[in-house]
Amino acid sequence: xxxxxxxxxxxxxxxxxxxxxxxxxxxxxxxxxxxxxxxxxxxxxxxxxxxxxxxxxxxxxxxxxxxxxxxxxxxxxxxxxxxxxxxxxxxxxxxxxxxxxxxxxxxxxxxxxxxxxxxxxxxxxxxxxxxxxxxxxxxxxxxxxxxxxxxxxxxxxxxxxxxxxxxxxxxxxxxxxxxxxxxxxxxxxxxxxxxxxxxxxxxxxxxxxxxxxxxxxxxxxxxxxxxxxxxxxxxxxxxxxxxxxxxxxxxxxxxxxxxxxxxxxxxxxxxxxxxxxxxxx
Numbered sequence: 001x002x003x004x005x006x007x008x009x010x011x012x013x014x015x016x017x018x019x020x021x022x023x024x025x026x027x028x029x030x031x032x033x034x035x036x037x038x039x040x041x042x043x044x045x046x047x048x049x050x051x052x053x054x055x056x057x058x059x060x061x062x063x064x065x066x067x068x069x070x071x072x073x074x075x076x077x078x079x080x081x082x083x084x085x086x087x088x089x090x091x092x093x094x095x096x097x098x099x100x101x102x103x104x105x106x107x108x109x110x111x112x113x114x115x116x117x118x119x120x121x122x123x124x125x126x127x128x129x130x131x132x133x134x135x136x137x138x139x140x141x142x143x144x145x146x147x148x149x150x151x152x153x154x155x156x157x158x159x160x161x162x163x164x165x166x167x168x169x170x171x172x173x174x175x176x177x178x179x180x181x182x183x184x185x186x187x188x189x190x191x192x193x194x195x196x197x198x199x200x201x202x203x204x205x206x207x208x209x210x211x212x213x214x215x216x217x218x219x220x221x222x223x224x225x226x227x228x229x230x231x232x233x234x235x236x237x238x239x240x241x242x243x244x245x246x247x248x249x250x251x252x253x254x255x256x257x258x259x260x261x262x263x264x265x266x267x268x269x270x271x272x273x274x275x276x277x278x279x280x281x
Contacts, residue, residue, distance in 0.1 A: 001097060001098060002024055002027065002095060002096070002097045003096045003097060003098075004094070004095065004096040005024050005027065005063065005093075005094070005095050005096075006092075006093070006094045006095075007063070007085055007086065007091060007092075007093045007094075007106065007126070007128070008085040008086050008091035008092070008093075009085075009091075010081070010082065010085045012024045012063060012065060016078065018069065018071075018074040018075075018077060018078050019069060019070055019071060019074055020067050020068060020069040020074060020075065020078050021067070021068055021069075022065060022066075022067045023065045023066050023067075024063060024064075024065040025064055025065040025066060026062070026063070026064045026065070027061070027062075027063050027064075027095070028060075028061065028062040028063075029059055029060050029061040029062060030061055030095055030102075030104075030135075032059075033281065034056045034057055034058070034059050034133040034281060035056075035057040036054040036055065036056060036057065037054065037055045037056070037057050038052045038053075038054050038055075039052055040052045056133045056281060057133065058129055058130055058131045058132070058133055059104070059129070059130040059132075059133040060109065060127075060128070060129050060130075061093070061104075061106060061127075061128040061129065061130060062125065062126070062127050062128070063125065063126045063128065064123070064124065064125035064126070065123070065124060065125075066117075066121065066122070066123050066124070067079075067082075067121065067122055067124060068120060068121040069120050069121070070120065071120075072119040072120060075119065075120055075121075075122070079114045079122060079124075082112060082114065082124060082126075083112050083114070085108075085112070085126070086106065086107060086108040086128070087108070088108075089107070090105050090106065090107045090131075091105070091106060091107075092104075092105060092106075093105070093106045093128065093130070100137065100138075100277075101137065101138050102135040102136065102137060102280070103135070103136045103137070103138075103139070103276075104130045104132070104134075104135055104136065105130060105131070105132060106128040106129065106130045107128065107129055107130075107131065108126075108127070108128060108129075109127045109128055109129035110127035111127070112124070112125070112126050112127075113125040113126075132226075133281060134183055134185060134279045134280065134281055135279070135280045135281075136185065136276040136277075136278070136279050136280075137180070137181065137276050137277030137278040137279070137280075138276065138277040139274065139275075139276055139277075140176075140177075140178065140274070140275045140276060140277060141272070141273070141274055141275075142175035142176060142177075142272075142273045142275070143175065143270055143271060143272045143273070144174060144175045144258075144259065144260065144270070144271045144273075145267070145269065145270060145271075146195070146260065146261065146262055146265045146266075146269055146271075174203060174257040174258060174259040175257065175258045175259070175271065175273040175275075176255065176256075176257050176275075177202070177251045177255060177256050177257060177258055177273060177275040178251075178255040178275065178276070178277055178278065179251045179252065179253050179254060179255040179256070179275075179276070179277075179278050179279060180253075180255070180277060180278040181253060181276075181277075181278030181279040181280045182253055182278075182279075182280050182281065183253070183279045183280055183281040184250045184251060184252045184253065184279070185226075185250065185251055185276060185279035186225040186226035186248060186249065186250050186251070187225060187249065187251060187258070187273055187274055187275040187276075188222070188223065188224060188225065188273075188274040189209075189221075189222075189223035189225065189249075189258075189271065189272065189273055189274075190220055190221065190222050190223070190271075190272040191211070191215060191220060191221045191223070191260075191269075191270070191271055191272075192215070192219075192220045192268070192269060192270040192271075192272070193214070193215030193216050193217055193218070193219045193220065193266070193268075193269060194214075194215065194216055194217045194264075194266040194268060194269060195214070195215050195262045195264065195265070195266060195269040196213075196214045196215075196262055196263045196264040197210065197211065197212060197213070197214075197262055197263040197264075198210070198211050198215070198260055198261070198262040198269075198271075199260060199261055199262065200223075200249065200258060200259075200260045200271065201249075201258070201259055201260065201261075202246075202249040202250075202251070202256050202257070202258055203256060203257045203258070203259055204252070204255075204256040204257065205246060205247075205249075205250075205252065205256065206245070206246060207244075207245060207246025207247055207248065207249050207250070208244065208245050208246065208249075209223065209225070209242060209243075209244045209248060209249060210242065210243050210244065211230070211238070211241060211242055212241045212242070212243060213238070213241050215232075215269075217266075217268065219232060219233060220232075220233060220234075221238065222234050225248045225249055225250075226248075228248060230242050251275065251279075253278075258271070258273050
């Protein structure tokens with residue numbers, strides 16, 4: 001049973017501020033698997049076709065239900081408020097059911113329909129599309145200072161036993177990026193300076209992303225790993241100064257941890273990681 005459904009801050013279940021009551025009667029596409037895109041080449045003078053690499057298509061979603069009010073004026077206002085959601089951009093969609101809380105970024109993919117039953121009640125339907133087909137769990141945030149700097153080394157003479165300040169089984173300066181789901185996903189990163197030549201690594205897979213340059217005090221880099229986009233202060237692309245190995249820190253089912261090093265360290269330098277509880281296709 002769906003307990004909550006919110007699109008662009010608009011709740012489709014329960015009472016609203018205008019004294020109305022909304023019910024969600026159908027939500028198509030949310031719990032369905034997504035279609036696969038394939039391009040197969042037929043085998044010349046042989047049976048069958050060559051195997052192809054499949055890619056997931058986007059996720060079409062249709063939400064529909066009914067709203068009822070005790071005041072006809074408020075009913076009209078609510079119908080107008082409904083037609084304002086999402087608009088020409090994208091918005092977060094959140095659904096809570098017995099399986100937990102899931103999120104998707106959706107865009108409007110057709111008309112928002114309002115069919116009046118009388119002056120106090122109307123049926124409604126919203127046609128949406130999620131370009132990213134994955135459904136994401138609760139967003140998570142973590143941050144880490146530098147694990148160290150190349151050339152800094154350890155103080156000598158060494159004193160044993162050494163205390164690294166972290167529990168056994170954890171990586172110093174690492175941020176957990178969990179994934180209890182069934183699909184791999186890309187986290188988002190931000191690196192705040194001052195720092196030179198930072199390298200961010202997903203410890204469990206060995207994937208790394210390196211920025212070849214200096215980020216000065218007051219500057220930061222945003223890493224949109226899914227789209228391979230790197231922006232200085234969220235505005236200027238510096239993708240040409242980035243090198244990588246692997247799949248740009250994709251977090252596999254089971255999760256992982258993200259850590260970083262740099263050529264020079266500063267106490268103010270910080271790595272921020274936005275991840276999810278999990279991802280599902």
